[in-house]
Amino acid sequence: MAKILIAEDEQDIRDLITFTLRFAGYQVTATTDGEEAYQAAKDILPDLILLDVRMPRLNGYDACKKIKTNDKMQHIPVVFLSAKGQEAEIQTGMDAGATEYIIKPFSPDQLTERVQAILKNHGHA
Amino acid sequence: MPDSKQESKANSRSQELAKLAQFVEDINSPESDNDLLSHLVESIHPMLSAEFLGFLLYDSHHKELKAKSPFLGLHAGVIDWTSCTILPGSKAEDIWKSREAIITTKAHTDARIRALNLNHLAKAAGIKNMVLSPLKSNSHMLGYLLAGNNSNDPPFNHGDQELLSVIAGMSASLLENAKLTYENKNLNSSLEKRVNTRTVELAREHQRTETLLRIITELSASLDLEHVLNRTLQVLKETIDAEQISVLIHRPGEAKLRHLASAGYMDVVHSSEGRVTAFDPGQGLAGWVITQSQPALIPNILEDPRWTQLPETATDHRSAIGVPLAIGEETFGALLLFHREVEHFSEDQLELVQAAAKQMSIAVNNAELYRLIRDQAEDLGHMFREQQIETSRSQAILEAVADGVIVTDANRRITLFNAAAEQILRLDRTQIIDQSLSNFSGLFGQAAKTWMETIQNWSKDPGTYQKGELYTEQINLDDEQVVSVHLSPVLMRGKFLGTVSIFRDITHQVEVDRLKSDFVATVSHELRTPMTSIRGYVDILLMGAAGSLNKQQAQFLGVVKRNTKQLSILVNDLLDVSRIESGKVNLNLQELDIVEIINEAINGLIRLSKDEDKKMLVEFEPDQVTPAALGDRDRVRQILNNLLENAFHYTPEGGVIKLRVLPQEDEVEIRVSDNGIGIPPEIQPQIFDRFYRGEHPDVLATSGTGLGLAIVKSLVGMHNGRIWIESSGLSGEGTTFYFTLPIYNNKES
Numbered sequence: 001m002a003k004i005l006i007a008e009d010e011q012d013i014r015d016l017i018t019f020t021l022r023f024a025g026y027q028v029t030a031t032t033d034g035e036e037a038y039q040a041a042k043d044i045l046p047d048l049i050l051l052d053v054r055m056p057r058l059n060g061y062d063a064c065k066k067i068k069t070n071d072k073m074q075h076i077p078v079v080f081l082s083a084k085g086q087e088a089e090i091q092t093g094m095d096a097g098a099t100e101y102i103i104k105p106f107s108p109d110q111l112t113e114r115v116q117a118i119l120k121n122h123g124h125a
Numbered sequence: 126m127p128d129s130k131q132e133s134k135a136n137s138r139s140q141e142l143a144k145l146a147q148f149v150e151d152i153n154s155p156e157s158d159n160d161l162l163s164h165l166v167e168s169i170h171p172m173l174s175a176e177f178l179g180f181l182l183y184d185s186h187h188k189e190l191k192a193k194s195p196f197l198g199l200h201a202g203v204i205d206w207t208s209c210t211i212l213p214g215s216k217a218e219d220i221w222k223s224r225e226a227i228i229t230t231k232a233h234t235d236a237r238i239r240a241l242n243l244n245h246l247a248k249a250a251g252i253k254n255m256v257l258s259p260l261k262s263n264s265h266m267l268g269y270l271l272a273g274n275n276s277n278d279p280p281f282n283h284g285d286q287e288l289l290s291v292i293a294g295m296s297a298s299l300l301e302n303a304k305l306t307y308e309n310k311n312l313n314s315s316l317e318k319r320v321n322t323r324t325v326e327l328a329r330e331h332q333r334t335e336t337l338l339r340i341i342t343e344l345s346a347s348l349d350l351e352h353v354l355n356r357t358l359q360v361l362k363e364t365i366d367a368e369q370i371s372v373l374i375h376r377p378g379e380a381k382l383r384h385l386a387s388a389g390y391m392d393v394v395h396s397s398e399g400r401v402t403a404f405d406p407g408q409g410l411a412g413w414v415i416t417q418s419q420p421a422l423i424p425n426i427l428e429d430p431r432w433t434q435l436p437e438t439a440t441d442h443r444s445a446i447g448v449p450l451a452i453g454e455e456t457f458g459a460l461l462l463f464h465r466e467v468e469h470f471s472e473d474q475l476e477l478v479q480a481a482a483k484q485m486s487i488a489v490n491n492a493e494l495y496r497l498i499r500d501q502a503e504d505l506g507h508m509f510r511e512q513q514i515e516t517s518r519s520q521a522i523l524e525a526v527a528d529g530v531i532v533t534d535a536n537r538r539i540t541l542f543n544a545a546a547e548q549i550l551r552l553d554r555t556q557i558i559d560q561s562l563s564n565f566s567g568l569f570g571q572a573a574k575t576w577m578e579t580i581q582n583w584s585k586d587p588g589t590y591q592k593g594e595l596y597t598e599q600i601n602l603d604d605e606q607v608v609s610v611h612l613s614p615v616l617m618r619g620k621f622l623g624t625v626s627i628f629r630d631i632t633h634q635v636e637v638d639r640l641k642s643d644f645v646a647t648v649s650h651e652l653r654t655p656m657t658s659i660r661g662y663v664d665i666l667l668m669g670a671a672g673s674l675n676k677q678q679a680q681f682l683g684v685v686k687r688n689t690k691q692l693s694i695l696v697n698d699l700l701d702v703s704r705i706e707s708g709k710v711n712l713n714l715q716e717l718d719i720v721e722i723i724n725e726a727i728n729g730l731i732r733l734s735k736d737e738d739k740k741m742l743v744e745f746e747p748d749q750v751t752p753a754a755l756g757d758r759d760r761v762r763q764i765l766n767n768l769l770e771n772a773f774h775y776t777p778e779g780g781v782i783k784l785r786v787l788p789q790e791d792e793v794e795i796r797v798s799d800n801g802i803g804i805p806p807e808i809q810p811q812i813f814d815r816f817y818r819g820e821h822p823d824v825l826a827t828s829g830t831g832l833g834l835a836i837v838k839s840l841v842g843m844h845n846g847r848i849w850i851e852s853s854g855l856s857g858e859g860t861t862f863y864f865t866l867p868i869y870n871n872k873e874s
Contacts, residue, residue, distance in 0.1 A: 010654060010658075012662075013654065013657055013658055013661070016657070016658060016661040016662060016665070017661075019665060019670070020661065020665065020670075023665070023668075023670045083650045083651075083653035083654050083657070084650060085653075085697075085700070086646075086700075086704070087710075087711065087713075103653075104653045104654065104656070104657040105653055105656040105657035105659075105660045105661070105689070105693050106657065106660075106661070107660060107661070107664050108661050108664045108665055108668065108670075109664060109668075
């Protein structure tokens with residue numbers, strides 16, 4: 001069972017993502033900011049990390065960069081989930097090392113579909 | 126007895142002398158030629174015992190010697206036919222020129238008598254003895270004095286001959302005198318006649334001269350044409366004895382003849398400008414006189430074709446004179462005189478009127494020129510005043526407008542710098558006006574360089590200005606002030622007169638735009654977060670992940686889901702519009718496989734069709750070779766998605782959507798056709814407007830923001846493409862959207 005780490009400061013959305021992915025059969029660890037996500041990622045070394053962009057303490061971009069500079073974690077695909085959908089913002093996310101950038105609002109179906117596809121690309125069944 | 130013989134001889138001599146004395150006395154008072162002849166014949170007869178006595182006088186004009194009555198002893202008939210033409214070189218001429226007396230006793234056979242053609246006379250009258258005594262004046266022959274007797278009488282003796290010779294000499298003198306007297310008399314009477322004629326002529330000449338003088342005096346009295354003409358016409362009217370006089374002119378550019386002045390029993394003109402008549406130039410008597418430039422003397426106008434009586438009018442005029450008013454070759458008017466009697470005017474009067482008309486022509490022409498110059502001066506003055514008013518009005522407007530206005534002349538000298546320009550550019554106009562624009566390049570800094578250069582280029586070579594070219598620029602001044610400038614040249618008939626620049630302080634506007642964009646972006650972003658929750662949880666519920674739902678619960682949640690989706694589209698569209706408007710959308714232009722992008726869009730449509738459970742047939746058969754297009758992948762995708770979704774929404778279930786790609790010369794044309802409800806022609810111009818959705822109930826029933834096509838049009842425009850539609854507006858015939866993208870060119874990469 002693939003492990004997915006999520007970071008989202010909005011509780012409603014955090015709960016939604018957690019529920020959706022667990023319902024789809026993944027093992028989900030939920031964190032509330034970038035820093036917490038980084039620390040958790042170091043411990044559990046998830047198969048996929050989903051990051052919100054705008055978060056307290058450490059924002060998504062910086063968290064991604066931090067993860068990508070860690071040798072043990074740089075292979076882990078990172079996907080942004082953000083309400084910021086402008087080209088420049090997407091570009092910043094991709095430059096930080098993200099695999100994909102999903103713009104809110106998204107549907108649970110769509111999210112599950114993307115997660116499945118990315119995991120498959122990274123060697124998970 | 127010699128004594129008595131001598132005595133009788135002396136007696137006869139004294140008798141002859143007495144006769145002569147008596148003769149001289151008798152003939153001293155002749156009255157006329159004829160009187161003289163009969164007087165002579167009567168006086169000579171008692172002195173001679175001659176049966177035939179009379180004169181043959183020479184008519185130098187006819188070169189004819191002719192018997193003159195009274196001729197004693199001859200019938201009038203014989204006198205009449207007795208004549209002899211003295212031809213040059215003839216025998217008669219020899220005899221005539223010899224100036225000698227002819228004495229014969231055989232008159233009817235004598236050669237000399239025959240030569241003078243008197244033999245018939247001699248025969249008819251039975252004259253045998255004949256003496257022809259020459260009537261000799263100082264230098265020439267006047268004729269002969271003929272005395273004759275018939276055969277029974279003795280021939281004329283020497284004494285008779287001498288007496289005849291003396292009488293002939295005296296008669297010649299008398300005849301010569303009489304002739305001279307007669308000629309003198311004739312000369313006198315002819316002279317008298319000539320003097321009389323000349324006197325009449327002189328009197329007429331005098332009157333004419335006097336009239337003309339009066340007319341000239343009147344005409345030159347003043348430049349007031351009305352007064353001058355009235356006075357002149359009065360003089361002419363009195364002199365010519367006309368009852369009505371009129372002056373008609375044809376002013377250049379006027380359609381009708383103008384009645385300038387008149388005098389007489391029908392006083393019709395009371396204005397210095399005259400009165401426009403109903404006559405066309407060339408119509409009527411005046412028209413004839415003007416066009417023919419000839420005078421007319423008309424005894425009765427009612428019988429003259431040149432006279433035109435206007436309908437519903439009548440005239441009492443009968444006699445008329447019409448003469449042209451002309452300067453050089455140019456005839457501009459007519460002077461007309463009338464009288465109620467027929468045949469009232471004479472050639473003499475016509476001549477006088479013509480002479481007067483010459484003078485009047487000069488006066489009228491002068492006055493017309495004066496009027497023309499005065500009118501032109503007035504017009505110019507009026508125009509000048511209008512111009513002044515217009516100028517001050519324009520100045521006032523320019524001063525009052527909120528926009529800054531700078532006007533430069535052809536040499537880039539600043540001629541106008543209004544109050545708003547002072548305020549916007551923070552410059553004092555007193556230091557600006559009349560200076561060359563190039564002195565101020567530093568003040569506007571680098572930002573205004575293009576503006577300055579454009580003005581410079583135009584003033585150097587006006588040809589660089591393209592007709593319709595609009596120069597607009599946004600200038601960021603150093604102190605964060607943003608100014609927009611519109612520049613246009615002032616051209617008059619292709620000549621460059623300068624430029625006009627309109628400045629507007631748009632600092633505030635730019636700031637407001639930025640705030641608006643930020644606001645829309647923030648609001649949109651903030652909306653997305655709650656929308657994510659709503660949409661996500663509704664989906665989970667609908668998936669049954671939180672327990673099964675009854676039919677109504679599922680239906681209601683479906684409504685929530687659909688509206689959330691709609692809200693999400695609206696937010697996205699608003700963000701797009703806001704960003705496109707603020708110029709924040711930068712295209713990532715690249716080589717595009719348009720067929721691939723269309724296929725992706727079709728997949729999206731098929732998903733939508735499944736989601737909404739609305740069946741739709743999509744047809745797309747790409748050509749084997751389709752050139753690559755140049756565009757932003759995501760934005761072209763957005764354009765296609767929008768067009769396909771529109772086609773899907775406005776085509777009833779089971780409809781057909783067709784796509785085609787047609788490579789053109791330097792662009793690719795993409796067509797999206799449906800067989801849906803169509804778009805009526807009258808609303809087609811508005812469909813690309815923001816928030817426009819038309820009034821079709823099917824459209825209004827479909828959720829939509831009315832922003833889709835506005836965004837599509839902007840995006841196509843940003844790609845330098847074109848977009849248009851074709852639709853009959855009839856339901857079932859549907860709509861075709863066309864748009865183009867430039868062809869990808871390797872060189873451009």
